[in-house]
Amino acid sequence: MSRHRALLRNVVIGLEIHVQLLTRSKMFCGCSTQFGAPPNSQTCPVCLGLPGSLPVTNRRAIELGLRTALALHCDLGERSQFHRKNYYYPDIPKNYQISQYQYGVHPPLAVDGWMEIDIEGELRRMGIRRVHLEEDTGKLVHPEGADFSLVDYNRSGVPLMEVVTQPELRSPAEARVFLNALRQILQYAEVSIGRMEEGAMRCDANVSLRGPDGALGTRTEIKNLNSVRAVERALAFEAQRQAEVLAAGGVVVQETRHWDERLGVTFGSRGKEEAHDYRYFPEPDLAPIRVDAAWVRDVAGSLPEMPEARARRFAAAYGLGEYEAGLLVATKSPADFYEAAVAAHANPKAIANWQLGDVAAYLNEHALEIEDLRSRPEHLAALVRLIDDGTISGRIAKEVLAEMLAGGEEPETIVGRRGWVQISDEDALREAISAVIASHPGPVADVRSGKEKAIGFLVGQVMKRTRGKANPGVVNRLLKQALG
Amino acid sequence: MRWLDEPYHRLRPRLGREVTLSELVDAALARIESREPKVRAFLAVTGDQARTQARAWSARLAAGEPAPPLLGMTMALKDNLCTRGIPTTCGSRMLARFVPPYDATVTARLAEAGAILVGKTNLDEFAMGSSTENSAFGPSHNPWDQAYAPGGSSGGSAVAVAAREAMAALGSDTGGSVRLPAALCGAVGLKPTYGRVSRYGLVAFASSLDQVGPITRDVTDCALVLNVIAGRDELDSTSAEASVPDFTRALAGGVAGLRIGLPAEFFGPGLDAAVKSSVLAAVRSLEAAGARVQDVSLPAVEYALPTYCLIACAEVSSNLARYDGVAYGHRAAGAKDLYTLCARTREEGFGAEAKRRIMLGTFALSAGHYEGFYRKAQQVRTLLRGDFERAFAEVDVIAGPVAPTPGFRLGEKTADPLQMYLIDTYTIPANLAGLPAISVPCGFAAGLPIGLQLIARAFDEATLLRAAFAVEQAVPPLPEPPL
Known part of the structure; x- marks a missing residue:
């Protein structure tokens, strides 16, 4: 043996x-x-x-x-x-x-x-x-x-x-x-x-x-x-x-x-x-x-960059991990898609996460290739830009993306039509926060007695009242102020 | 009938005035009918198609179309040239009922040029032979003496022209198959430079040697036909880009100052005395017309025949592999499995000479023999090309006999394949080197014509035809064949 x-x-x-x-x-x-x-x-x-x-x-x-x-x-x-x-x-x-x-x-x-x-x-x-x-x-x-x-x-x-x-x-x-x-x-x-x-x-x-x-x-x-x-x-x-x-x-x-x-x-x-x-x-x-x-010479000049070299460049230029870069270049069209998106909005890390996460999952679920999508790389870039400038939350972005991939609309159009613009206006949010504090005395007491974790529940309640449109960072800060 | 007894270029100016296209075609068909029992040049006569073509051209001319260059030239095609809708048998049982769904490029070019196809001519099976005796459908007969072989393999084409059944014909020349029968029947036969004429639709024998060429009554008609069939064809990768001049223009230029080489290798012990004196007399007549004659040497010619045998057989073993009874052609009846189907089909479909060459070629290409046979043969071929290049640095045209003897009786050489192969000794070198070569009648011995062979540089058919034209002017014209 x-x-x-x-x-x-x-x-x-x-x-x-x-x-x-x-x-x-x-x-x-x-x-x-x-x-x-x-x-x-x-x-x-x-x-x-x-x-x-x-x-x-x-x-x-x-x-x-x-x-x-x-x-x-x-x-x-x-x-x-x-x-x-x-x-x-x-x-x-x-x-x-x-x-x-x-x-x-x-x-x-x-x-x-x-x-x-x-x-x-x-x-x-x-x-x-x-x-x-x-x-x-x-x-x-x-x-x-x-x-x-x-x-x-x-x-x-x-x-x-x-x-x-x-x-x-x-x-x-x-x-x-x-x-x-x-x-x-x-x-x-x-x-x-x-x-x-x-x-x-x-x-x-x-x-x-x-x-x-x-x-x-x-x-x-x-x-x-x-x-x-x-x-x-x-x-x-x-x-x-x-x-x-x-x-x-x-x-x-x-x-x-x-x-x-x-x-x-x-x-x-x-x-x-x-x-x-x-x-x-x-x-x-x-x-x-x-x-x-x-x-x-002609043929050599018309050859695209080969996957290995491209993966190395992605890792270096876009600050991606080896694993992420490897996944992105595995086939040519997704890598081209990614580069076009990054060219339209310079947040390579976030774009990689969205493309390898929600976009890949959608393609998998529907047995599609990226070139079958009606969404263009610029649409994914615009979606990340909306998050980055605070217009929508990450949670809303998931819903926008799903709708965007299904229908091929631009993310701004979807956000506008749905009225999903994130609420960062503190006066508007204070109203919702007061209501949440008033109706949840238990968790409020927990937070006040030092159980930090309970604040998550209250943020969630505010998000629910605002149908997800509240800016969670701002809500968190305002809640702490109100209970502090 | 008298229209049929002169070369096409003499008839042409009178066409339409003294004789109509239809009258001409009818006369040609009547001539074929009367002479075929004696000479058997044709495997198929396409009378209906010929009459239809004649009427169609008359209508086109009446509608104001310009007359094409070969208008009314009655044409016979060797039966290994594909003709759409008309059987193309290659003289073989294997393709006895094969009807191609397409025309060879030369077939199409001739039709566009106004030539009228009158029939398909006999040949040695798949163009392998020197007498037409390898045809599955029986031999053709030499019009000068019907007991004699017309030469081969394009024997039917040469007979059709010499017996004045057709004004011109096409043959194919792999080792001399246009030049030899032209010489033995008293016609002009040209093998153009390899690549000069498209091979598309010529059923392959040995692809690196095969070339389509005209057989005509005289040199001028030869030039007229070459004008039409020569030139690049996108369907044949080995056809050359070389420009095609009007070959009739240079004919009358004379041979003053033309340098003619006589290779000692073409005048050795195997050459019949009558052929030798006739060929040398023709060369002297060129000298008298101003040409300069000198000796040249082609030492590799000694190895040409075995080299040719290896290359031609190797290629034929592969080219004929497709005849297996599966998709077209003869199929053996009753076979129970694939192997038997293929083996029995080939056993029944091919004649002895085809089988002999397939076996020789298969052996020459097989593992352990390739280097010693096929590869070696290619090396000799390169040597031979070198010999010709050196000779053509000194001379413009090389002259010699076409065949070592004036002619032979049907049956005389069938028992000994080697004797049959030796007839091609002087014609094979031009095929191996890819050079243009022509056979032009230069004399007569014991009632049979003798051919002079001229060879020129690649793509220099113009010089070749000019020299051949000078020979034709200098030697006495052949009498009518006794039919």
Whole structure:
């Protein structure tokens, strides 16, 4: 058992992530990439692989690849080359997939990058082996009870980007952190919606256990993981399985395994593994992609600040805690929202509290994204300004906010319509205070006999009489005067 | 019928005055009907479409539209060029019933230019062969002697032009498939620079070598057709931006001062004596017209044939992978699983030569062999390009034979694929180097025509055509084929 544990401390994980790019048209033809259209309605001679058709590269897809490569600090060659990956399957109409492959003279789009991830407070640099582009395949449909299968080629030719890491992740939890950080970067770079759950990211994971002598063990590959949680669970199961095999004196077989989400196990393909020889060679129908310095400069110039850097800036410039800053930058639109609000009213701390508190809760409850709101960042800024200048109390502000988020009105309009302007006029408040003192002799006596706590009750009563509009600070002071 | 016996550019000024478009098309269709039993150039004759096109153009001209450049040119297309709504079989059982839903770029450009499609021509299956004997639908016959092969793979196109069934035709040239049949049938055949003519809609054989080219009665007609089909096409990433001059303009410029190179590698031991003397006589006639002739050397030519075999087979193994019976084309009946469906479809659909090349190419690309075969072949290709560059620093045009022998009988070489491959020895180098090359008739031996090959710098078809025109002026014209 101790050997088993020792093995589990030496997990080595590498990931291959397929990312669907945010392009309107396919990789090599003009067909739409829109999801959910009737079968084979988004096809043409090119993505159907009809005889005589030729591919033409989607420049936007290359640009998105370049954005990713730059965000991941990769080396960009001046030219890269598409290759044909040859294999027979009915979902690839040409029986080869146009992809990229690593040869000295025919490099993929980008190689040798890195990404920093935060592992329990320690920043670690994870190597990126390569970023390349390829086309998606069609989809086989097996109607129940039928003795035939159907093919839907709508997906055929949809642009995919593959990001391959070095085998440098040391635990399933690190794989999760990596995937979340990568998703963040892809969203920031506006390359992909990045949500695994919606199929915009798919992951294959390689895992092996390093032996006591430090040598890499035999690896297995788990295919087609469709959520971050599945990646973490599958890796944990597989590492454990390998450790058990080794601890029992067995050997790990190099193979492709699949993840059963329901049973929580990985399983090998039955029967003999077929050794694939994809017979890669440079795609003669496409000239090499030339990426000159000017193009790289343009793309680099159009990249937004990446999340980590932004979080550091938020903490420094806005006096936020690391945790708050991290939450705010987790996805791009809320961070943009926050910055716009702070620009409109310089109380970053309070705006962060409102955005991470009540606003986030509202979004959660209604399953909305911040960009779905009708309220603009300036509205949140105005709300905080109303508190800061004493126009409304924090308690009223909560109600204003709720109404503001639901209806999209400006907070001033809501406050005005509702007559929620805070009462700070001491004469007006003294009247209410006298009434409260007169009707609550018990608590009044408590306060007078030195039970300070009881004053809270009396403030509450005054607030109630004024329907929350009284300025609680002023009420507190006046009450103490009256009873003092 | 006499309209059909002269080149298009001579007929053109009389079109509409002495003969109407419809009369011309009817005559062409009658000619096809009478000669097809002897030569079998066509896999399909598109008579109805041709008559409709003729009427449509007449109406457009009557409505005041300007006459397009190839108005009334009856045109045959090799059956690996896609024609919307018209079967495009590639000479294969695999695509015997395949009807493309789109036109090749060249098909569309010719139609817009007023050419009238009269039919689809026979070819070696998927353009792989040198005699049309690899066609699943039987061979075509050389109009000069029907026992002889017309050459291939664009044999049907060359026969259609030489037998005067069509005024012009398009073929495709991967290793000589336009030039060889043009030479053996006594027509002019041009392989343009790689990238000069769009390959969109040309069913791929070897993508890095394939190029569409015209087969015509003479050099002027060749220039007219090239004017229309040349130029950048957004649908073909490998088509070049190079500007397209009017190729007819330079033709009569003469060859005074033109430097012509004779590579020793093109005149070695394998060359038939009659071909050699005919080719050299044509070169001397250019010299007499003011050209300067000198020796050049292309040492890598020695390796051209094996290099070509590796590259062409590798690419074809991938290009023909799509014919699996799933979405279109032949599908084997009764298969119970995917593997059987695919394997049996390919077993039934492809002929022997296609299978041979698919296997060779699959092997050449497979793990452990790529470096030694495909990669090495690409390196030789680079060497060969270097040879041509050095030669073209000294000369403007390189001259040599098209084929090592004047012609061969049907059946003569079918038993030995290597003998068949060797016919392409002199044509393959231009494909590997991507250079423009033309075959122009230069003589006659034992009743069969002989072709002179000229090769020029990339995108210098103007010089190539000017030299070919000078040859055409200098050598005696071919007689009528005995049909």
